[in-house]
Amino acid sequence: MTLAYSLDDPRTARPAAALTEVMDRLGTKMTFARDEEIYAQGDDVEFMYRLAKGVIRTSRVTADGRRQVGDFYYPGDLFGLEVGPDHQFSAEALTDCEIQMVRRGSVRAFAGDAELDRAILEATRRELQRVQDHVLLLGRKSAREKVAAFLMSLAQRDPSADVELPMGRQDMADYLGLTIETVSRMLTQLQGDAIVEFPSFRRFHVKKWQALEELVD
Amino acid sequence: MTLAYSLDDPRTARPAAALTEVMDRLGTKMTFARDEEIYAQGDDVEFMYRLAKGVIRTSRVTADGRRQVGDFYYPGDLFGLEVGPDHQFSAEALTDCEIQMVRRGSVRAFAGDAELDRAILEATRRELQRVQDHVLLLGRKSAREKVAAFLMSLAQRDPSADVELPMGRQDMADYLGLTIETVSRMLTQLQGDAIVEFPSFRRFHVKKWQALEELVD
DNA sequence: CGGTTAATTGAACGCATTCAACACGAGTGG
DNA sequence: CCACTCGTGTTGAATGCGTTCAATTAACCG
The missing domain is CATH 1.10.10.10 (Winged helix-like DNA-binding domain superfamily/Winged helix DNA-binding domain)
Structure with missing residues (x-):
């Protein structure tokens, strides 16, 4: 049941089964070495990502070189869920990683499945909550x-x-x-x-x- | 077209027509006086809100009394899109306000409309982007x-x-x-x-x- | 072993805070 | 119209937290 799921701690919650399944079916598993870049700030938003193994970091850099790390992602986490058209953040592998990637278009085409949309919404909401906690941490x-x-x-x-x-x-x-x-x-x-x-x-x-x-x- | 919409500046973008329409049909318009509380931190998440007139502020207070304002919302903005089950933020009217409120359940029941889900997702994504900008501002x-x-x-x-x-x-x-x-x-x-x-x-x-x-x- | 990068430690500085006093504006009543 | 008050905003001086710059130490890797 999706509702109970949304009550979980956003730090540890995992994407809904429907989404995981579709990503496995339609996507490709890729590996990235430590310090490799998965996507860059400014790149087109093309994929959705689910981390299978390893740890990655998202970050953004201002024009004058100041860097802000957005978050760290662990196995099971979805990332790269940005508003688009292009990435505000870059993503880099902190360790060797395995990442399940799937084109946004593929997911969308496969949809009509309301459950799928809901799963993405849930993931986005959890992301939102984590970022809001980050705001409190930074501000106060x-x-x-x-x-x-x-x-x-x-x-x-x-x-x-x-x-x-x-x-x-x-x-x-x-x-x-x-x-x-x-x-x-x-x-x-x-x-x-x-x-x-x-x-x-x-x-x-x-x-x-x-x-x-x-x-x- | 929804895609073009998502390219807009999150500060000024407006909710998709489908959502606005459903909220108008199913919701109630309420007025709040300056300084009145719309919902409190810890309240159950029951409604979705669209601000019609006025300005409101969301904020959260830590146990020891430190306050962090989440954001300010202007006419046309959706707010109160939290993960639930209960509000992490409170919302207060900065000026006299008119607010279109609709029960989450009502929206959900009316759904099946994939476009509606998409509109809520878009609104959540814009919210996410705004909060991420807020992080950069606070951190660096x-x-x-x-x-x-x-x-x-x-x-x-x-x-x-x-x-x-x-x-x-x-x-x-x-x-x-x-x-x-x-x-x-x-x-x-x-x-x-x-x-x-x-x-x-x-x-x-x-x-x-x-x-x-x-x-x- | 050196050689290199990452992390720690020290000392001086500076930005934002704290604490306090003051100014301004709006509202009220004489 | 002025005097009074209260809430809100500004300004000043002193303090302190986190930064900056520099030196040192520790871990890693050939």
């Missing part, structure tokens, strides 16, 4: 809270003991509206307070969930 | 640039010589992720540079479009 949170919220969201996605950070500090900074130095300082600070622990640069685990939650909202 | 722009971008967007909406500001300084600040004092300082600064002029607190016009554009991107 301190550096410490931003970094805490970011680690929290990763830890929620990946419930394993040790959470992997597929992105570097610069990506985190550009997502959070901070500099790498500030991100780094906040990470060591959170570690100093024994709230999280970093066995290596790209790996951490939460030690005090409650303290982290209090920082986040 | 200085106070001066934020205020300039805000005035710019208002001036584009309202092509008349004198643009009215339906919102107060606090609303602007909470939209831009700043304090009222900073907003005020930037306004006087932009006025000092003869880029804009304020004949009164709630009214301005652009004097140097080019200088303003350069500040915005």
Whole structure:
């Protein structure tokens, strides 16, 4: 039932079965290497994408070179759902990726299926909600809270003991509206307070969930 | 044709005819007085709304009282398109308003009309794009640039010589992720540079479009 | 091992905030 | 018409958070 689906946490929700199925049938699976670009800012919007393996990042760059990371996408996530005609964001593979791609036109032609349209709408709505949370984070949170919220969201996605950070500090900074130095300082600070622990640069685990939650909202 | 429609500037685009028509047929027109609440954060998502007259603001407040304004809506705009089950934002009338309201269920029942679903999807997509622009503004722009971008967007909406500001300084600040004092300082600064002029607190016009554009991107 | 990139740390700076005082405008009543 | 008040906006001075610039350290990879 589609309604119950919409109640899910937008961070972890998965696209509706109808959509997944159609994409598998009509689309192509492609692989991208680490740091490869999937589409560029300004490209025509031609495809819909579902990430099967790996992690990707969307970002946009202003005329004078400032970069804003839109979001990070994990296996199961749809991305590239832009208004078009051309991409406002670029998408790059953070790790080696497998991506199911399907032409928009193919999906549209196959439609008439109201359930399919609904699934795309649901995916767009979840995207909207995530972006709105991002707005709150950028507009009204301190550096410490931003970094805490970011680690929290990763830890929620990946419930394993040790959470992997597929992105570097610069990506985190550009997502959070901070500099790498500030991100780094906040990470060591959170570690100093024994709230999280970093066995290596790209790996951490939460030690005090409650303290982290209090920082986040 | 729906495709051409999606190419429009999301700030000024209007909902597709199909949707407008259905909302008029099935909905009710209600009036709200200045400062009245249309729905509250946490309320069930029951309706879709189209603003007929006036200006409204959506906002959300964190547990510790920090406020983030989501957006401002003008006549013709759809709002309240949230993921549900309950509103993450509240909506308040900035001026006396007339609002066309229609139950989600009514729209859904009337559907089967693929065009209708498409129209809602389009509206959601435009909303998404606006929020994404908001992210860029909050994450990577200085106070001066934020205020300039805000005035710019208002001036584009309202092509008349004198643009009215339906919102107060606090609303602007909470939209831009700043304090009222900073907003005020930037306004006087932009006025000092003869880029804009304020004949009164709630009214301005652009004097140097080019200088303003350069500040915005 | 070096050589290279990424991350951390330190110190000085600057933009936006905070706290406080002041100005302005609208509304009310004498 | 003026005096008073209240809400809203502006301005000033001091503080502080995050940035900037620079140096150092750590990880990765041949």
